[in-house]
Amino acid sequence: MPTYDLPAFIETVRREKPKEIVQIRREVSPQHETLAILTKFEQSYRSPLLFFERIRGCEYPLANNVCGSTARLALGLGCSVGELSECYARRCACPCKPVLQRDGATQEVVATGATADLTQLPQLIYHEGDAPQPYLTAAIIVARDPQSGKLNLSYHRLMVTGRNTTSIFMARGKHLDGIWRKYEKAAKPMPIAAFIGVHPTCALGAVYTGPAEVEEYDIIGGLQERPLPVVACVTDASLHVPADAEFVLEGYVSPAERTAEGPFGEFTGYATGVSSAPVFHIRAVTHKKKPIFQDIASGHLEHQILPVLAMEQHLSLMATAAVPGCLKIKVNVPLTVVAVVDKSNESQPRQLMDVLIDSDVYVKQVIVVDPDVDPSDLRQVCAAIVLHAQPHRDIVVYEQRQGTELDPSAGPNGVTSKIGIDATKKTSASRRVVKNAVPRSVLDRINIAEFLNSSSH
Numbered sequence: 001m002p003t004y005d006l007p008a009f010i011e012t013v014r015r016e017k018p019k020e021i022v023q024i025r026r027e028v029s030p031q032h033e034t035l036a037i038l039t040k041f042e043q044s045y046r047s048p049l050l051f052f053e054r055i056r057g058c059e060y061p062l063a064n065n066v067c068g069s070t071a072r073l074a075l076g077l078g079c080s081v082g083e084l085s086e087c088y089a090r091r092c093a094c095p096c097k098p099v100l101q102r103d104g105a106t107q108e109v110v111a112t113g114a115t116a117d118l119t120q121l122p123q124l125i126y127h128e129g130d131a132p133q134p135y136l137t138a139a140i141i142v143a144r145d146p147q148s149g150k151l152n153l154s155y156h157r158l159m160v161t162g163r164n165t166t167s168i169f170m171a172r173g174k175h176l177d178g179i180w181r182k183y184e185k186a187a188k189p190m191p192i193a194a195f196i197g198v199h200p201t202c203a204l205g206a207v208y209t210g211p212a213e214v215e216e217y218d219i220i221g222g223l224q225e226r227p228l229p230v231v232a233c234v235t236d237a238s239l240h241v242p243a244d245a246e247f248v249l250e251g252y253v254s255p256a257e258r259t260a261e262g263p264f265g266e267f268t269g270y271a272t273g274v275s276s277a278p279v280f281h282i283r284a285v286t287h288k289k290k291p292i293f294q295d296i297a298s299g300h301l302e303h304q305i306l307p308v309l310a311m312e313q314h315l316s317l318m319a320t321a322a323v324p325g326c327l328k329i330k331v332n333v334p335l336t337v338v339a340v341v342d343k344s345n346e347s348q349p350r351q352l353m354d355v356l357i358d359s360d361v362y363v364k365q366v367i368v369v370d371p372d373v374d375p376s377d378l379r380q381v382c383a384a385i386v387l388h389a390q391p392h393r394d395i396v397v398y399e400q401r402q403g404t405e406l407d408p409s410a411g412p413n414g415v416t417s418k419i420g421i422d423a424t425k426k427t428s429a430s431r432r433v434v435k436n437a438v439p440r441s442v443l444d445r446i447n448i449a450e451f452l453n454s455s456s457h
């Protein structure tokens with residue numbers, strides 16, 4: 001049975017994809033320097049997993065960009081890059097309940113009360129202009145819905161405000177925000193745990209975007225094709241965390257307290273300003289004997305790649321239920337969804353837009369294209385828009401919708417207008433709309449290797 005924890009995955013990358021990992025031995029500052037190193041790699045079109053052996057002021061090694069390439073996501077799932085979407089969707093459709101264990105490596109070291117000290121973790125500062133307080137960006141929060149009893153998982157940025165306090169950013173309209181509002185209304189603290197340092201299957205399960213009744217631990221079990229071992233938190237047995245997480249912070253979000261949070265450079269590539277956020281009080285920090293701290297560089301490739309499979313899977317289910325001819329959903333650019341449809345009537349592109357536009361707060365723009373457009377190729381998508389859409393007829397503006405407060409152009413609370421573009425060819429068009437193509441039979445008999453080796457041919 002394979003081990004599904006962060007160190008095991010790092011070893012797999014070292015063994016099977018050595019070009020996908022870079023070991024950094026010298027001491028590195030947590031203030032901007034880890035991000036600067038990753039930025040330099042990205043600028044040279046590389047996105048390796050970075051393993052920092054020594055972070056100034058901290059005794060733990062740090063891994064970042066763990067899920068920063070589709071090749072590594074595929075390695076985590078044990079499939080090829082080409083099979084990723086299909087594999088993710090197929091395994092999500094076979095959820096598997098976690099198994100509650102007595103002990104787990106994540107509780108080898110337990111610090112409670114005054115010894116639970118966040119300043120022992122890397123004090124990471126990312127962008128110029130970010131708040132001076134360090135952030136934890138790879139924390140997966142587990143909380144229990146007080147009404148349904150279901151456990152929810154999602155990533156939430158935590159700004160360290162003291163030895164045992166952080167702020168927590170909960171985006172409007174998402175599940176944790178809904179759970180939090182119930183506790184807040186009842187004026188009760190919301191018990192939560194934040195776990196940091198996991199295998200990519202765990203990360204991909206945490207970003208699962210389905211109905212609230214589906215528990216992400218079951219999805220992780222589906223992705224790993226076995227029950228995920230979990231343990232009860234030491235300060236609150238009703239919360240469960242993966243037995244092999246590197247670190248866990250246990251505590252509660254207080255109902256009345258707020259703190260100033262931000263600015264913070266987000267996945268859009270822009271910073272959010274300062275806002276008022278709830279406060280997470282940490283009652284215990286548990287970890288492995290030799291833990292690896294995990295970091296996700298906000299606004300960089302990993303942050304953008306990680307949620308995409310889950311979003312595409314969720315939106316595909318909604319889209320095909322409404323329009324069976326919808327063949328593919330692609331999310332390449334923040335807040336933008338491209339839907340490929342083999343339409344059987346002229347109303348289907350609009351139907352798709354109407355369904356997708358309010359499907360998620362992170363959808364602001366829906367573009368519908370024909371099957372001869374590759375939705376991953378933005379050049380082809382832009383060409384389809386300009387060549388097949390008549391703006392007065394094929395562009396729909398949806399006003400006053402719930403978007404995300406991370407969109408720099410959105411109004412208060414993330415309220416925004418949204419846009420749908422029907423970039424499919426119109427059968428009513430009087431002029432020729434046949435795409436240029438060389439006959440398939442001729443294309444198939446050409447082998448360019450034949451022309452490359454000899455200029456005499």
Ligand SMILES: Cc1cc2nc3c(=O)[nH]c(=O)nc-3n(C[C@H](O)[C@H](O)[C@H](O)COP(=O)(O)O)c2cc1C
Pocket residue numbers: 137138152153154155156157158169170171172174175176206207208209210296303306307
């Ligand atoms: C690296 C990373 C950081 C994230 N940070 C936040 C955050 O700070 N707040 C938030 O509400 N969502 C954040 N998200 C998005 C949620 O994890 C995501 O929307 C999740 O699917 C929501 O889960 P739900 O479907 O249970 O609501 C982040 C996602 C990633 C991948």
